Amino acid sequence: MPAHPAAEMHPSLRPSAPLTQSLPEQIAARLSECIVSGAYAPGQRIMEQAVAEEFEVSRGPAREALRLLEKDGLVMILPRRGAQVTNPSIEEVHEIFDIRAMLNGLRDRLIAEGPHRAELIPALERDIEKLAQTAATPGPGDDYIDTVLRLNRLLTQAAGNHRLQTILGSLAVQTVRYTRLGLSTPQRRQQSVRNWQSLLQAIRAGDGDAAERIARQRVIDSRDAAVEHLRAQAG
Amino acid sequence: MPAHPAAEMHPSLRPSAPLTQSLPEQIAARLSECIVSGAYAPGQRIMEQAVAEEFEVSRGPAREALRLLEKDGLVMILPRRGAQVTNPSIEEVHEIFDIRAMLNGLRDRLIAEGPHRAELIPALERDIEKLAQTAATPGPGDDYIDTVLRLNRLLTQAAGNHRLQTILGSLAVQTVRYTRLGLSTPQRRQQSVRNWQSLLQAIRAGDGDAAERIARQRVIDSRDAAVEHLRAQAG
DNA sequence: ATTTGTATTATTGTCAACAATCTTCTTGAC
DNA sequence: GTCAAGAAGATTGTTGACAATAATACAAAT
Numbered sequence: 001m002p003a004h005p006a007a008e009m010h011p012s013l014r015p016s017a018p019l020t021q022s023l024p025e026q027i028a029a030r031l032s033e034c035i036v037s038g039a040y041a042p043g044q045r046i047m048e049q050a051v052a053e054e055f056e057v058s059r060g061p062a063r064e065a066l067r068l069l070e071k072d073g074l075v076m077i078l079p080r081r082g083a084q085v086t087n088p089s090i091e092e093v094h095e096i097f098d099i100r101a102m103l104n105g106l107r108d109r110l111i112a113e114g115p116h117r118a119e120l121i122p123a124l125e126r127d128i129e130k131l132a133q134t135a136a137t138p139g140p141g142d143d144y145i146d147t148v149l150r151l152n153r154l155l156t157q158a159a160g161n162h163r164l165q166t167i168l169g170s171l172a173v174q175t176v177r178y179t180r181l182g183l184s185t186p187q188r189r190q191q192s193v194r195n196w197q198s199l200l201q202a203i204r205a206g207d208g209d210a211a212e213r214i215a216r217q218r219v220i221d222s223r224d225a226a227v228e229h230l231r232a233q234a235g
Numbered sequence: 236m237p238a239h240p241a242a243e244m245h246p247s248l249r250p251s252a253p254l255t256q257s258l259p260e261q262i263a264a265r266l267s268e269c270i271v272s273g274a275y276a277p278g279q280r281i282m283e284q285a286v287a288e289e290f291e292v293s294r295g296p297a298r299e300a301l302r303l304l305e306k307d308g309l310v311m312i313l314p315r316r317g318a319q320v321t322n323p324s325i326e327e328v329h330e331i332f333d334i335r336a337m338l339n340g341l342r343d344r345l346i347a348e349g350p351h352r353a354e355l356i357p358a359l360e361r362d363i364e365k366l367a368q369t370a371a372t373p374g375p376g377d378d379y380i381d382t383v384l385r386l387n388r389l390l391t392q393a394a395g396n397h398r399l400q401t402i403l404g405s406l407a408v409q410t411v412r413y414t415r416l417g418l419s420t421p422q423r424r425q426q427s428v429r430n431w432q433s434l435l436q437a438i439r440a441g442d443g444d445a446a447e448r449i450a451r452q453r454v455i456d457s458r459d460a461a462v463e464h465l466r467a468q469a470g
Numbered sequence: 471a472t473t474t475g476t477a478t479t480a481t482t483g484t485c486a487a488c489a490a491t492c493t494t495c496t497t498g499a500c
Numbered sequence: 501g502t503c504a505a506g507a508a509g510a511t512t513g514t515t516g517a518c519a520a521t522a523a524t525a526c527a528a529a530t
Binding site: 294 | 510511512513
Binding site for chain 1: 520
């Protein structure tokens with residue numbers, strides 16, 4: 001019998017995942033980095049044979065790794081044409097952010113109305129304080145982005161809705177590069193910090209309506225900033 | 236050149252899907268029916284070899300078909316243990332309905348605020364009228380459910396958010412059996428009809444806020460009814 | 471010069487066999 | 501009688517080869 005009964009265990013701590021990643025999962029994780037970091041350009045084709053040789057496995061696991069990437073929306077698989085890195089249009093990016101806005105709203109409502117919110121607040125305060133410190137510094141902003149991503153992971157896990165966690169995780173991976181784009185200016189980062197601070201207040205107060213509204217607004221702001229940048233890039 | 240220029244074509248009519256389904260897709264479609272209809276019981280294991288023999292293919296396509304079912308949440312694949320039909324707990328059903336509530340809210344807002352809503356209204360009126368007629372009849376209610384499902388498909392396609400369509404489609408498949416459960420009484424069906432009629436009004440008026448609120452309430456009602464039935468069944 | 475048909479090549483789809491691992495059944499000891 | 505250890509069987513994971521198909525290059529005809 002474990003030290004802590006299952007009933008008291010927080011959902012995000014459930015050790016349901018297998019201890020060791022499968023071969024396709026390891027390959028997918030590596031490829032995922034390459035795509036998110038931009039080493040593999042959008043639209044680029046990824047061929048099974050090349051993946052197989054790169055990782056010194058047969059085409060089976062390579063093939064399956066690509067299917068895993070498809071599940072995360074990082075590649076698109078066309079019949080008889082193989083996989084290519086997704087290159088979403090501005091409209092599709094807009095669409096994904098809209099979905100994230102709704103589901104982040106649900107997530108933060110669940111947290112604000114949930115019984116575990118008190119345990120969460122110290123970590124939240126710490127990260128949001130860190131955001132406030134790095135928001136004004138003009139540097140590359142990677143610190144800021146990293147903290148935002150960690151904060152989001154923390155909240156997504158804490159919401160306790162497993163399916164929501166899966167979907168939001170997938171959508172987050174797909175939009176990392178656009179989130180980064182949208183948080184590239186100090187003004188936007190300061191707007192973002194103010195929003196996080198409001199959210200913290202709403203969670204402290206246990207105000208689910210406010211938490212949902214604030215979360216939605218944050219993602220919508222992020223969406224608008226990203227889309228604006230993309231339009232500027234595209235002409 | 237096609238008869239109608241692409242710019243005027245409704246998003247839901249884009250012929251982007253390949254004309255012919257792949258072998259794994261065909262197998263997955265058949266298995267999907269078996270699971271949704273209940274021929275394969277929740278928790279039941281589905282083995283690759285058995286699928287391969289059933290459809291007279293090798294284990295490769297059978298394996299991939301099971302991965303496709305996993306993507307739709309119809310089976311759960313555990314490492315070295317294979318696939319088994321998902322048997323979500325009451326809490327998980329609750330979770331999925333919560334997600335559907337948010338995303339249906341987004342969907343119906345997009346429709347109410349979208350430019351294509353006028354074209355949609357006649358079909359909506361027809362289906363909702365049909366709902367009103369079959370709501371009070373005590374029969375098996377399959378007509379009612381079928382109409383609700385068609386109505387939802389219509390709206391999901393019309394919203395014009397492709398990713399949303401994918402996610403909602405997957406979630407709908409996973410909850411069909413619980414939706415059916417929740418709409419098994421005449422009272423619930425009448426409540427449902429009133430909600431659809433309100434939605435129609437909101438769409439007519441182009442009131443996105445109202446459309447979202449109404450859609451959410453509909454799914455929440457559906458959730459509560461389903462969960463109540465499940466709790467009664469479980470003891 | 472454009473287009474159509476054809477051959478070539480590259481790439482994915484499928485298959486059957488082998489390896490690794492998990493489950494279950496049996497056996498034996500306490 | 502219960503539990504542990506080990507063997508046997510069943511099932512997934514992986515591999516390499518073969519088949520089917522789509523992209524490409526090139527030649528020929530209008």
